[in-house]
Amino acid sequence: MSIDKLFNPETVAIIGASREEGKVGHTVLRNFVEGGFSGEVYAVNPKADKVLGKKCYDSIKDIPEKIDHAIISVPPKVANKVVEQAVKEEIPFVTLITAGYKEIGEKGEKREEELKEKLEGEDTRLLGPNCLGVWDAYSKVDTLFLPDYKLERPPKGSIAIISQSGSFGSSTLDKAAEIGIGVSRFVSYGNQADITETDLLEWLAEDEETEAIAAYIEGVKDGRKFYEKAKELAEEKPIIVFKAGKSESGSDAASSHTGSLAGSYQVYQGAFKQSGVVEAGDVEEFFDITRELAYENPPEGNKVAVITNGGGYGVSAADHIDESDLEVAEFTEETKEKLKDILPDYGSPNNPIDVIGDADAERYEKALEIVSEDPNVDMLMPIVLLQTITMDSGIVEVLKEFNNELDKPLAASMVGGDYTNLHLQNLEHNQVPTFRTPKRAVKALEGLYQYKERNK
Amino acid sequence: MSIDKLFNPETVAIIGASREEGKVGHTVLRNFVEGGFSGEVYAVNPKADKVLGKKCYDSIKDIPEKIDHAIISVPPKVANKVVEQAVKEEIPFVTLITAGYKEIGEKGEKREEELKEKLEGEDTRLLGPNCLGVWDAYSKVDTLFLPDYKLERPPKGSIAIISQSGSFGSSTLDKAAEIGIGVSRFVSYGNQADITETDLLEWLAEDEETEAIAAYIEGVKDGRKFYEKAKELAEEKPIIVFKAGKSESGSDAASSHTGSLAGSYQVYQGAFKQSGVVEAGDVEEFFDITRELAYENPPEGNKVAVITNGGGYGVSAADHIDESDLEVAEFTEETKEKLKDILPDYGSPNNPIDVIGDADAERYEKALEIVSEDPNVDMLMPIVLLQTITMDSGIVEVLKEFNNELDKPLAASMVGGDYTNLHLQNLEHNQVPTFRTPKRAVKALEGLYQYKERNK
Numbered sequence: 001m002s003i004d005k006l007f008n009p010e011t012v013a014i015i016g017a018s019r020e021e022g023k024v025g026h027t028v029l030r031n032f033v034e035g036g037f038s039g040e041v042y043a044v045n046p047k048a049d050k051v052l053g054k055k056c057y058d059s060i061k062d063i064p065e066k067i068d069h070a071i072i073s074v075p076p077k078v079a080n081k082v083v084e085q086a087v088k089e090e091i092p093f094v095t096l097i098t099a100g101y102k103e104i105g106e107k108g109e110k111r112e113e114e115l116k117e118k119l120e121g122e123d124t125r126l127l128g129p130n131c132l133g134v135w136d137a138y139s140k141v142d143t144l145f146l147p148d149y150k151l152e153r154p155p156k157g158s159i160a161i162i163s164q165s166g167s168f169g170s171s172t173l174d175k176a177a178e179i180g181i182g183v184s185r186f187v188s189y190g191n192q193a194d195i196t197e198t199d200l201l202e203w204l205a206e207d208e209e210t211e212a213i214a215a216y217i218e219g220v221k222d223g224r225k226f227y228e229k230a231k232e233l234a235e236e237k238p239i240i241v242f243k244a245g246k247s248e249s250g251s252d253a254a255s256s257h258t259g260s261l262a263g264s265y266q267v268y269q270g271a272f273k274q275s276g277v278v279e280a281g282d283v284e285e286f287f288d289i290t291r292e293l294a295y296e297n298p299p300e301g302n303k304v305a306v307i308t309n310g311g312g313y314g315v316s317a318a319d320h321i322d323e324s325d326l327e328v329a330e331f332t333e334e335t336k337e338k339l340k341d342i343l344p345d346y347g348s349p350n351n352p353i354d355v356i357g358d359a360d361a362e363r364y365e366k367a368l369e370i371v372s373e374d375p376n377v378d379m380l381m382p383i384v385l386l387q388t389i390t391m392d393s394g395i396v397e398v399l400k401e402f403n404n405e406l407d408k409p410l411a412a413s414m415v416g417g418d419y420t421n422l423h424l425q426n427l428e429h430n431q432v433p434t435f436r437t438p439k440r441a442v443k444a445l446e447g448l449y450q451y452k453e454r455n456k
Numbered sequence: 457m458s459i460d461k462l463f464n465p466e467t468v469a470i471i472g473a474s475r476e477e478g479k480v481g482h483t484v485l486r487n488f489v490e491g492g493f494s495g496e497v498y499a500v501n502p503k504a505d506k507v508l509g510k511k512c513y514d515s516i517k518d519i520p521e522k523i524d525h526a527i528i529s530v531p532p533k534v535a536n537k538v539v540e541q542a543v544k545e546e547i548p549f550v551t552l553i554t555a556g557y558k559e560i561g562e563k564g565e566k567r568e569e570e571l572k573e574k575l576e577g578e579d580t581r582l583l584g585p586n587c588l589g590v591w592d593a594y595s596k597v598d599t600l601f602l603p604d605y606k607l608e609r610p611p612k613g614s615i616a617i618i619s620q621s622g623s624f625g626s627s628t629l630d631k632a633a634e635i636g637i638g639v640s641r642f643v644s645y646g647n648q649a650d651i652t653e654t655d656l657l658e659w660l661a662e663d664e665e666t667e668a669i670a671a672y673i674e675g676v677k678d679g680r681k682f683y684e685k686a687k688e689l690a691e692e693k694p695i696i697v698f699k700a701g702k703s704e705s706g707s708d709a710a711s712s713h714t715g716s717l718a719g720s721y722q723v724y725q726g727a728f729k730q731s732g733v734v735e736a737g738d739v740e741e742f743f744d745i746t747r748e749l750a751y752e753n754p755p756e757g758n759k760v761a762v763i764t765n766g767g768g769y770g771v772s773a774a775d776h777i778d779e780s781d782l783e784v785a786e787f788t789e790e791t792k793e794k795l796k797d798i799l800p801d802y803g804s805p806n807n808p809i810d811v812i813g814d815a816d817a818e819r820y821e822k823a824l825e826i827v828s829e830d831p832n833v834d835m836l837m838p839i840v841l842l843q844t845i846t847m848d849s850g851i852v853e854v855l856k857e858f859n860n861e862l863d864k865p866l867a868a869s870m871v872g873g874d875y876t877n878l879h880l881q882n883l884e885h886n887q888v889p890t891f892r893t894p895k896r897a898v899k900a901l902e903g904l905y906q907y908k909e910r911n912k
Binding site for chain 1: 813
């Protein structure tokens with residue numbers, strides 16, 4: 001089944017479109033009315049004539065047009081009834097935001113069973129319940145009931161995020177907006193009464209706007225199916241997973257959070273590895289590795305060249321590389337000779353290269369050029385300290401051009417405050433993966449290398 | 457010898473006070489003239505009459521007053537000569553910014569030997585060479601030759617930073633300013649021709665404005681002395697170390713960076729542990745652990761209570777805790793009963809507590825109060841997601857008050873974009889340690905626990 005109408009519907013209906021500001025249905029309706037969605041929007045609320053300028057219908061069946069995607073946020077007691085109507089109207093996609101299903105225990109489990117029965121054998125596909133739903137940067141479908149002053153929407157881009165946890169998902173979206181990372185689609189899928197993470201992976205793998213898929217998972221619905229699909233898909237498009245519920249306490253917490261059986265982490269870890277999926281260790285790595293994989297090509301090998309104007313960071317970067325699956329590249333004699341020509345007398349032509357604190361963007365560029373041509377170098381890791389007198393904004397242009405022309409992957413890093421972060425965002429907007437610490441750049445390159453190794 | 461005149465001089469002289477903007481001596485002079493330093497400032501430059509409105513003297517000996525702290529930034533060829541003059545004038549403290557000493561190889565090593573000879577047996581103490589020198593939040597001594605639009609100076613506070621690497625040190629200062637972390641003193645000490653990291657530790661341990669000392673170290677000058685002093689001092693005041701040059705490649709890089717023999721990391725690691733020093737794994741942890749130790753009291757034990765309105769983060773926090781030296785606390789039956797009263801039916805009274813996505817600041821506060829009284833809980837870890845409709849700025853007041861009244865240490869975390877970060881900075885300004893991810897909060901609490909364990 002095509003992904004099209006979930007993410008790119010021509011008509012949507014918001015059922016439970018409350019008049020009251022702050023209510024879920026009200027916020028969702030406003031997202032569609034004010035957020036740039038170009039299709040038709042219908043509001044359903046039997047108690048109101050109009051909400052946000054939209055005529056309200058008494059029920060789905062009164063809407064004069066065929067609906068592609070219905071978003072339901074009504075109280076749990078009536079939610080299944082409303083889904084039943086949507087099924088009857090043959091609406092292809094329903095997002096059921098309403099909570100109060102299997103995540104609340106026995107009573108909810110019964111409700112979820114009933115929900116599943118209503119969907120069985122029907123054409124309607126359901127996302128949720130107990131979810132935030134879909135945000136799409138291109139079509140502007142936005143079922144997130146979180147106000148945009150609190151949760152900024154990121155720019156259009158090539159990263160898809162799917163999340164079993166609403167809070168995890170939405171905060172990562174907010175974080176993406178802050179850093180300026182472009183996102184294609186976002187899905188918080190909740191209890192997976194119908195649509196599972198595997199369905200979403202399958203759809204997003206075909207999606208032309210998406211270059212990499214990042215998934216937060218507590219427990220997958222059907223392990224075997226997930227493994228097989230991931231194996232098939234990861235070769236084509238990077239999949240990055242942050243698995244929560246790895247430890248005993250975490251696993252206990254997961255079962256009361258999403259009702260997931262988090263299962264043995266060893267089994268997951270093995271499955272990720274064999275299926276070509278790359279794992280992230282926390283929420284920062286989740287982003288770091290994902291954008292590295294979205295922006296950069298896989299490396300030939302694991303040898304990294306470090307170029308810095310801050311010697312201390314060169315030293316600690318070498319430590320971080322040694323602690324990872326990567327290696328500090330050994331330069332050829334030719335490279336060393338060339339480096340000697342451009343560095344001050346006391347500069348060292350060994351890796352990590354310290355271009356010295358008085359380097360300007362030009363010297364930095366020359367060093368980058370020289371090492372990028374070294375056959376022993378598979379990846380580049382420029383660490384730029386913008387606090388020095390001589391290093392200026394010119395370095396941003398250097399890194400941009402360099403990243404565009406270079407086949408070898410790159411992960412830049414910059415450590416500092418507001419002035420530094422402005423440059424960092426500029427680079428990020430231009431798809432030069434740039435991290436706030438060298439360690440994070442190493443982790444991102446390691447993820448890229450693991451992706452290549454696991455999918456050859 | 458007292459620390460006073462290095463950090464808090466009544467008179468300073470800037471030798472090499474260039475007319476040219478962008479030059480080191482010019483920037484340093486401007487820092488003193490425009491930066492709020494309340495003592496007398498003298499400029500030395502035989503080629504100029506006035507720089508930045510200050511009369512220029514031909515040499516140190518022409519200055520009519522006794523100088524407490526001379527800052528020298530002249531070319532390496534004449535630097536030793538100038539130091540000799542300062543010694544002759546019995547200036548108690550000299551900061552020698554000039555580079556071109558042992559870090560550049562043979563020629564520089566000779567120069568450094570000569571420098572040491574000039575200091576031998578004299579009262580003058582020298583910081584450097586090849587350093588940024590001192591920044592003091594209280595006295596406004598500022599020898600950093602980095603412009604303040606590039607390197608923001610942080611607010612006054614209780615953390616002292618000492619760094620063998622200028623770039624590492626200055627970028628952390630810049631980062632502190634960005635987050636709003638208060639700093640007392642900063643020292644980039646370079647080659648340690650005279651004043652060593654151990655001297656600085658000793659001084660800062662006595663400093664009333666300093667609550668915790670963070671040190672970036674590649675190789676210590678005198679291992680035995682460092683170990684003994686650290687052991688003596690760490691009991692009184694937390695010392696946090698980020699050691700670079702741990703691995704083979706890192707150690708090689710360190711020797712060409714600061715000419716340090718980085719030495720066996722195993723030896724360092726053992727010495728840190730036994731002397732009560734806490735280690736940070738990278739530049740972010742360096743800050744995270746330091747401010748946790750500066751702001752919070754050590755815990756009684758290692759049991760953590762996690763309270764969150766974002767269930768997914770509760771799950772992953774439990775994982776991070778299980779991976780650390782800490783444990784997820786098991787609540788008493790009394791606590792569980794009390795939690796049941798304030799949580800929705802489907803909320804779980806187990807740790808991590810999910811107060812559910814519809815929680816407001818009030819429900820959150822009640823949960824915090826209940827678990828903080830549980831005798832099985834040693835530390836609190838609130839994870840707040842501000843993206844939800846019901847969670848508002850009220851949570852900032854809750855956490856502030858809570859942190860003030862509570863004996864048990866706390867490490868908050870918030871994940872998000874600009875809106876979230878504003879609240880995070882507000883908390884940080886009020887000395888509530890607040891981190892950008894739950895994993896970083898766990899690492900900070902672990903550092904606090906390790907400090908307690910290593911110093912009992």
